[in-house]
Amino acid sequence: MTSRSAGFLLSQFVAGPACCGDRAAGYCPIMARSKQTESIESIINERVTDETEIKEINRILYGGSLGKIDIDHVATRFWHHKLNIEAYKFDCPEEQLRRPRLVRVGIIQNSIRVPTDAPVTRQMQSLHEWIGIILDAAGAANVNIVCMQEAWTMPFAFCTREKVPWCEFAESAQDGPTTNFLKPYAAKYNVVVVSPILERDSIHCDTIWNTAVVIDNHGRYMGKSRKNHIPRVGDFNESTYYMESQIGHPVFDTEFGKIAINICYGRHHPMNWLMYALNGAEIVFNPSATVDTLSETMWPIEARNAAIANSYYTCAINRVGSEQFPNEFTSGDGKSAHKTFGHFYGSSYITAPDGRRTPGLSRTREGLLIAEIDLNLCRQSRDHFGFAMTQRLDMYARKFNDACNENFSPQVITQPSDIQQN
Amino acid sequence: MTSRSAGFLLSQFVAGPACCGDRAAGYCPIMARSKQTESIESIINERVTDETEIKEINRILYGGSLGKIDIDHVATRFWHHKLNIEAYKFDCPEEQLRRPRLVRVGIIQNSIRVPTDAPVTRQMQSLHEWIGIILDAAGAANVNIVCMQEAWTMPFAFCTREKVPWCEFAESAQDGPTTNFLKPYAAKYNVVVVSPILERDSIHCDTIWNTAVVIDNHGRYMGKSRKNHIPRVGDFNESTYYMESQIGHPVFDTEFGKIAINICYGRHHPMNWLMYALNGAEIVFNPSATVDTLSETMWPIEARNAAIANSYYTCAINRVGSEQFPNEFTSGDGKSAHKTFGHFYGSSYITAPDGRRTPGLSRTREGLLIAEIDLNLCRQSRDHFGFAMTQRLDMYARKFNDACNENFSPQVITQPSDIQQN
Numbered sequence: 001m002t003s004r005s006a007g008f009l010l011s012q013f014v015a016g017p018a019c020c021g022d023r024a025a026g027y028c029p030i031m032a033r034s035k036q037t038e039s040i041e042s043i044i045n046e047r048v049t050d051e052t053e054i055k056e057i058n059r060i061l062y063g064g065s066l067g068k069i070d071i072d073h074v075a076t077r078f079w080h081h082k083l084n085i086e087a088y089k090f091d092c093p094e095e096q097l098r099r100p101r102l103v104r105v106g107i108i109q110n111s112i113r114v115p116t117d118a119p120v121t122r123q124m125q126s127l128h129e130w131i132g133i134i135l136d137a138a139g140a141a142n143v144n145i146v147c148m149q150e151a152w153t154m155p156f157a158f159c160t161r162e163k164v165p166w167c168e169f170a171e172s173a174q175d176g177p178t179t180n181f182l183k184p185y186a187a188k189y190n191v192v193v194v195s196p197i198l199e200r201d202s203i204h205c206d207t208i209w210n211t212a213v214v215i216d217n218h219g220r221y222m223g224k225s226r227k228n229h230i231p232r233v234g235d236f237n238e239s240t241y242y243m244e245s246q247i248g249h250p251v252f253d254t255e256f257g258k259i260a261i262n263i264c265y266g267r268h269h270p271m272n273w274l275m276y277a278l279n280g281a282e283i284v285f286n287p288s289a290t291v292d293t294l295s296e297t298m299w300p301i302e303a304r305n306a307a308i309a310n311s312y313y314t315c316a317i318n319r320v321g322s323e324q325f326p327n328e329f330t331s332g333d334g335k336s337a338h339k340t341f342g343h344f345y346g347s348s349y350i351t352a353p354d355g356r357r358t359p360g361l362s363r364t365r366e367g368l369l370i371a372e373i374d375l376n377l378c379r380q381s382r383d384h385f386g387f388a389m390t391q392r393l394d395m396y397a398r399k400f401n402d403a404c405n406e407n408f409s410p411q412v413i414t415q416p417s418d419i420q421q422n
Numbered sequence: 423m424t425s426r427s428a429g430f431l432l433s434q435f436v437a438g439p440a441c442c443g444d445r446a447a448g449y450c451p452i453m454a455r456s457k458q459t460e461s462i463e464s465i466i467n468e469r470v471t472d473e474t475e476i477k478e479i480n481r482i483l484y485g486g487s488l489g490k491i492d493i494d495h496v497a498t499r500f501w502h503h504k505l506n507i508e509a510y511k512f513d514c515p516e517e518q519l520r521r522p523r524l525v526r527v528g529i530i531q532n533s534i535r536v537p538t539d540a541p542v543t544r545q546m547q548s549l550h551e552w553i554g555i556i557l558d559a560a561g562a563a564n565v566n567i568v569c570m571q572e573a574w575t576m577p578f579a580f581c582t583r584e585k586v587p588w589c590e591f592a593e594s595a596q597d598g599p600t601t602n603f604l605k606p607y608a609a610k611y612n613v614v615v616v617s618p619i620l621e622r623d624s625i626h627c628d629t630i631w632n633t634a635v636v637i638d639n640h641g642r643y644m645g646k647s648r649k650n651h652i653p654r655v656g657d658f659n660e661s662t663y664y665m666e667s668q669i670g671h672p673v674f675d676t677e678f679g680k681i682a683i684n685i686c687y688g689r690h691h692p693m694n695w696l697m698y699a700l701n702g703a704e705i706v707f708n709p710s711a712t713v714d715t716l717s718e719t720m721w722p723i724e725a726r727n728a729a730i731a732n733s734y735y736t737c738a739i740n741r742v743g744s745e746q747f748p749n750e751f752t753s754g755d756g757k758s759a760h761k762t763f764g765h766f767y768g769s770s771y772i773t774a775p776d777g778r779r780t781p782g783l784s785r786t787r788e789g790l791l792i793a794e795i796d797l798n799l800c801r802q803s804r805d806h807f808g809f810a811m812t813q814r815l816d817m818y819a820r821k822f823n824d825a826c827n828e829n830f831s832p833q834v835i836t837q838p839s840d841i842q843q844n
Contacts, residue, residue: 037478044479048469056459057466063719216837223835229812244814249821253836268809270692270731271818278825279832297485297777298730305727308720309692355719387690390651392666394826396693399671400819403700410701413645414675415638 036343041359063356066090069104069372071141078137084367085137086359090352092374101375103256105283105313106143106191108134108152109348110366111321116155120168124153128181134368135182139189141370144217144256147194149319150264150287151210153178154198156319159235159341160329167241170200173213173224187219192254194261196287198241199224208242212261212287214252225250227263228272234294234331235341236265249275257282257375264288267302267316270309277310277388282375286316291342299347300360307351311381311388313373320346320366353381458765463781485778488512491526491794496563503555506789508781509563512774514796523797525678527705527735528565528613530556530574531770532788533743538577542590546575550603556790557604561611563792566639566678569616571741572686572709573632575600576620578741581657581763582751589663592622595635595646609641614676616683618709620663621646630664634683634709636674647672649685650694656716656753657763658687671697679704679797686710689724689738692731699732699810704797708738713764721769722782729773733803733810735795742768742788775803 037043048054058065069087078085094100113126131148138146150156154169171177178197186193192214199211210227226245230238249272251260260281266272267286276284286303290296303316321344328337347360350371361367382388402408459465470476480487491509500507516522535548553570560568572578576591593599600619608615614636621633632649648667652660671694673682682703688694689708698706708725712718725738743766750759769782772793783789804810824830 037475037482040479040482043470043475044466047471047475048465050469053459053465053469057462060459060462060718060722214835218837220838222837229814231812232808233806244812248833250833250835253834255837258834265812268731268807269813270696270727271813271815271822274692275818275821275825278821278830280834296482300482301723301727301730301777305692305723308723309690355723384655385690386654390653390666390687391691391693392651393693393822396697397819397822397826399697399700400693400815400822403697404816404819408700411670411672412675412680412702413636413672415640415644415677416642 036345036364039347039360039363062359063352063354066356066358069370071370074137074140077140078133081133081137083134083137084362084365085141085370086361086367087141087370087372088350088358089372090356090374090377092377093380095376095380098376101257102372103145103283103375104141104143104370104372105315105350106138106141106146106368106370107285107315107317107348107350108138108146108148108368109317109320109346109361110134110149110152111319112155112323116157116323117326120165123155124169124177127153128178132181132185135185135189135191135193137368138370139185139191143189143191143370145192145194145254145259145283147261147285147287147315147317148196149317150196150289151198152196152287155323155325156289156341156344157325158238158241159331160325160327161237161240162327162329167208170198170208172202173197173199173211174221176200179213179215179221182215183219183221186215186217190217192217192256192259194259194285194287196261196263199226209245210238210242210263212263212285214254214259214261217255222252222254223250225261225263227266229266229269231265234333235329236290236294237332249279251276251279251281259283259285261285261287262306264290267306268298270306273306273310277312281312282378283313283315283373284310286314288316288318289344290318292345293342296345296347299345300349303349304351304355304357307353308355309387311353311385312378313353314351315348316350317348318346319344320362320364353378354384458767458786461769461782461785484781485774485776488778488780491792493563493792496559499562500555500559505556505559506784506787507559507563507792508783508789509792509794510772510780511794512778512796512799514799515802517798517802520798523679524794525567525705525797526563526565526792526794527737527772528560528563528568528790528792529707529737529739529770529772530560530568530570530790531739531742531768531783532556532571532574533741534577534745538579538745539748542587545577546591546599549575550600554603554607557607557611557613557615559790560792561607561613565611565613565792567614567616567676567681567705569683569707569709569737569739570618571739572618572711573620574618574709577745577747578711578763578766579747580660580663581753582747582749583659583662584749584751589630592620592630594624595619595621595633596643598622601635601637601643604637605641605643608637608639612639614639614678614681616681616707616709618683618685621648631667632660632664632685634685634707636676636681636683639677644674644676645672647683647685649688651688651691653687656755657751658712658716659754671701673698673701673703681705681707683707683709684728686712689728690720692728695728695732699734703734704800705735705737705795706732708736710738710740711766712740714767715764718767718769721767722771725771726773726777726779729775730777731809733775733807734800735775736773737770738772739770740768741766742784742786775800776806
């Protein structure tokens, strides 16, 4: 196996300045070199020019047009890194008794940096270095809480179902190399860092978990959350590596608000989202890795629905680009063996509790998406829409308990018998 | 109070043929006379002409382009009624052991027909007559199951909080004038009719309920479902008229599949949607009445998310146009008293269990949306995505039960104390 055969696609990254001309940190033209669509936003922005129509599309598709934060100095400083930075602001009415609780949230979507057959250490270090640069940008933009994509220290190798060398990427949540790498960044920039990694739990039989580590803004390990729902869908058959979390739905009470992490496939499960709300979350991150053919039609729906239903902010993060692996694997779909996973379509976005959302980041390029939010909007949305108040949690707790029983009898009404009068 | 002062807006209805020219049953130009946007689909269809771009927008926004059903003969026959009819087909892979279970679903969005200060009987009769015509169209198009909008026999008068004369629209579910009116249509066209009405329950102290009646395809009363979650949001303060349903989440095992009805505000509650799935629903109707300023940004999200999360079809139905009432009312938003509710934006749509959806009906015109679906796709989607299998229902039943307790202690991780080592 030569390293060439395991090369990875840089096109979506190289495409940045080469075709963008002087549009610093702006959108690329519609079709990137990889022949992947840049984004539907880029198509619509290009083709719809009437102001009234643009406003209506934004209103219906995104809940309105958001203001922008001025981060030009950051975009300029990091321009040579070809990093796409977008920054929006969700406005929120002022209250009399509470002051605004403004927080800048940053989410990062990126690609791997070296081929997947490079030594494990080199693969991980190359990602540490790259994310370190993006964290410098987030720090310069005064981001308060930042979250990376799922299993950000590695390629998303679970499609291979091979254990070697991928299990070697697993590390201690509390004091592994990645957590230790991030602590100084958290302290330096006064930023809470959410770091989704592959965890090795040496205290419990060396088990592996899909985990998100939370480091507080003083650079201290705060705790961890684990993936609650494990997919068994085609290449996303991760059940061969780790099990469902048994540590619940922790909410982290940070200096910048109460946050939680719903990892990847958990976004398909409305009860998972709800449980974080019941534990008090104001922002829920959804670090993910998912490809176009599997999930792209669901992507704009699920994290946004969760924000609406639970009156909190959600941040949906997906990796971007393609990853090619050294050995062939099959996908459980009757097709031939192959070495690539498909296109990770990025499109990371942030939704407010009232359903407004940012445009998505690019489908083809790496990026940092920043939103300035006011946490007061969570309670305001709850007061306005009343979804929590009208939830009837007690009824559903009982009904779900009934439905778990082997002898559960669904509530079904059948047709009247023929002799019954019309 | 003269009938002029309580006139209702016909513009969105009259606009049909006047500005559509020879586009039978097709889209109107982008801005209807009411100055309301016709739909974002109409804008995009007008402005984006490149085939590749259209395909990408359809793929990302709707999960792909759907085939159309030929209902030209119906459109022609009902053209003089100025009824917009759209008909799509969701394809579905064939199986070896089960034959396709093809069903044609029809959903109706309409406006009221006479001013809201007309006699109750006249208001109701005018709607009976109009829906009778649309049922004739649905029958001619071989629809198997049809559902009307919420409280279809009346204006959505709950904003007024007045009891007179609105409570007089309430009628018996089993043998009230509306159910009796619909039974012959159901039998004649071999169609299951879902009829959301205001119900008067004379057996239980004359209470009023927000109810959906199901009439089977032989014209027999099959049963009823009631609204499980009652809004208290601005003009949607329906809690002065009726309470939350106590009759559960019934699923109706009809000859054309297992159906359920999640009425209006229940669409904001993921657990409500889930409960219908646990009871075996394959199609869930969401008859609604909602206006642009309140909910339009959430509308394309919630019923679609429910289809994805629960692996069933959902049909979101909204009324269309504006309704003006005889007396002033306030909306609990600090604004002056007024007589109109806002714009009911229609935009009814149907979603498949894999997340694909139809374009929405018009935001301004009445219409009948038909989709040919294969119920086999429900189980296929469950097998493919595994959402039910990975649901962990037992865990959530326990956790929700805990969360109901007054002494519930949320799972919160606080920052480490300052003396703890980094």
